[in-house]
Amino acid sequence: MTKVPVTHIDNALIDREAIKTMLARRIPDHTLEQPFYNSEALFRIDMEEIFAKEWIFAGMTCELPKKGSFVTVDIGLSPIIILRDNNNDVRAFHNTCRHRGSKICLGAKGKSPKLVCPYHQWAYDLDGELVFAGSDMGDDFDKSRYSLSPVHCRTAGGYIFVCLAENPPPIDDFVNDMNYYLEPYDLDNAKVAVQSEIIEKANWKLVVENNRECYHCDGSHPELLKSLLEWDDDNDPRSTPEFRDLVKKMQAFWESQDVPYKFQMRYENRNRIVRTPLKEGTHSMTMDGKVACKKLMGRFTSPDMGALRILHLPNSWNHGMGDNLIAFQILPVGPQETKVITRWLVHKDAVEGVDYDPNNLRHVWDATNAQDRTLSENNQLGVNSMGYQPGPYSKTFEFGVINFVNWYCERMAANLGE
Known part of the structure; x- marks a missing residue:
């Protein structure tokens, strides 16, 4: 029976260096070590290094039929607003008020000419610009400094993708593919x-x-x-x-x-x-x-x-x-x-x-x-069992799983190395 070649890493000790160690020693074409599937610490790093740095499918353009239509999605601890602006473009913003951080849009979807924070009624236009903060912020308050924080957003053949990273990975070729393959569907x-x-x-x-x-x-x-x-x-x-x-x-x-x-x-x-x-x-x-x-x-x-x-x-x-x-x-x-x-x-x-x-x-x-x-x-x-050991995938029946696990490990290693 194939066993993990080095000592088991306790879940309580999982950090980025431990993940690098496990990635370096992983057995090709086998399932991953146990912490990848059940560790709270490793999950947090998954969210930071995969879901906060890769392009995430977030919704469909047809869910935003009119100007002011919006949907919300939570990517880990980061709530996102996706909306159709006054130019009919699809845009995304962090769903957090620039005043004291309250979540602005509380429902899964809706339609509104403005985004109004329910806490203190700060209001934002559909381009994310702060347009109302009341009169209590003082005469020298500069609203232009407190627009909503944008999120990278791309549409592709009727799908919406967002990326929380400052510098997202490439997606242009996939966008072109989606536009081509989905053209017959007219998903808008x-x-x-x-x-x-x-x-x-x-x-x-x-x-x-x-x-x-x-x-x-x-x-x-x-x-x-x-x-x-x-x-x-x-x-x-x-x-x-x-x-x-x-x-x-x-x-x-x-x-x-x-x-x-x-x-x-x-x-x-x-x-x-x-x-x-x-x-x-x-x-x-x-x-x-x-x-x-x-x-x-x-x-x-x-x-x-x-x-x-x-x-x-x-x-x-x-x-x-x-x-x-x-x-x-x-x-x-x-x-x-x-x-x-x-x-x-x-x-x-x-x-x-x-x-x-x-x-x-x-x-x-x-x-x-x-x-x-x-x-x-x-x-x-x-x-979760103490008897779990990484097991072999079938290269014939489970090649798709091998491809996924290889992609995950390669992206995790690359993102950890940034």
Whole structure:
């Protein structure tokens, strides 16, 4: 049995130097040492070195339909406001008043011509500029020095990404990819038909690892496997001749529809996009494989679009069909607690009860999310054991997990070295 080659580091002693030591000695293609999955100190460093320095999926542009529309998201201890300003641009700010630091926007979403702090009524314009602080600050008070603190924000094909770092890592190539692959969906003219939020009592990395493989699918996801084929493309060494034939057939059809499909990976495994077939004869991730929404998205004229699979590390995976798109977002809450948010998007003109049934739309992934929660929580309970040792990944079935763990370790090492 393979064992960790040096002495175990007590959780109470975890600091940046200890993490560097564990990264340097990690066994390739194996799970990480226990503190990466359950240490409070290491979790705080995850939030500082990964979630505060990488680009984070934060929402959809269609959630900001009008000037003054806003949504909020908490990235660790940092609450963020994302809004559509008076120039119709999407911007992001720290959700903390420049007076005494109170949280300004308390709800998950809303619409307002100004952002008014509920504590002392300081008010900010949609460009973050302080426009009212009352008369009690004195005649020499300079409002221009106390605008909201901005957060780096980029939109890409209808998705919103934010980065808390002063100097964010590159994202331009991925933005261009997203604009290209998502053009047929016209997500600015979509709507969130259904949204769910669940808490998984598991470390965020275990949640992502579970998503990055379908090794467990056959024994755990009967609803999902009514439509899903586990292979991304015909380069997968496990793919069958029948699957490769189906890929060729569907790619020829997508080409005739001017719909992008080719595999693309960016930034050392951080981002990957590919359109892949669903099971032949199925058009959507529903129990019967039929469309969940009669009104197709964007410019699609056929529902036979397979699934556009999009990965964005560290916190999102996605499936886009011809009739709906499912966007998954994770937000770490604690060392053994992760919020998983699922959005089901349809055409903005689709009518509930006429074009789609929300229960049918969400049924498969509600079941799958519940099953994945159980798997991840059981994984966490086992990892917490004093008997846990890093174990080997399957290079065939779990190559996606290996890619994720390699990306995480490389980014953590690079960010720690800054």
